[in-house]
Amino acid sequence: MEGGLATEELEIELLLEALFQRFGHDFRSYDRPTLRRKLHQVMQARALNTVSSLQDRVLHDPGAGAALLRALSVQPAALFDDPEQARQLRIVLAASLRASAVPKVWLAECAGPEQAWSLAILLAEEQLHLRTEIYATVANEEMLAAASLASFPAERMEQYQESYFRSGGTAQLADYFDVQDGRATLRASLRNRITWAQYNLVTDASFNEFQLIICQRALPDFGPMLRQRVMRLFHDSLSLFGVLGLDREIADGDELAAxxxxxxxxxxxxKRIG
Structure with a gap:
């Protein structure tokens, strides 16, 4: 490794250790090329030349620390922003949840309120929302606080309506929302089915049994050892014949592939079969 890269690698190690010690967020086992790219983007936006200067800013400026945690976390999703995934999810919901009296769904590393709202709307359209509990977990307090106050500009509704139609929806998306002062919020009857919690996939243990676990945006950021750790966590949290939705293939050589x-x-x- 060349001197400059070796120095930057050491700086990254120190920054990640500082984030863990100062904020309690452990990015040390994340995929290093992906992590480096995100750090460089933050440095460029703040006109910083070294990772060490970024570390200094993060440790002494609370706003800079919060901004870096946001940049390294899963980026927010828009309502029905992946119509094909939503089409598949409609089928999965019926297959995985109908047999349970009180089914539970875990949105692990949830990509923001609009991902959870999309799921709540799909559950309503499958007539499953009244008995299904959604647990949406995020890694940091700031994201958790933002989820409880979430809304979006009402003028986006037309754009979201098109994505909703392409996902297989047939209703008027606006019927699921209350609009006040130009901002749209999911109706309380659906929003109340979502429990938000702070949870760290890197360090926390299984906290419930679920019939469906969805983690479709975080795994590419994880290094190989962390991916295996998270896959074991999901296995311990998923009921037999429950469904796991990922953003990567379970390879034949993976520990739990069978x-x-x-x-x-x-x-x-x-589907979990063993």
């Missing part, structure tokens, strides 16, 4: 079978060909939805 415990799952694909729900769809060439897609990343898996």
């Amino acid at each position: 415990s799952y079978q694909p729900v769809f060909p060439h897609q990343h939805w898996y």
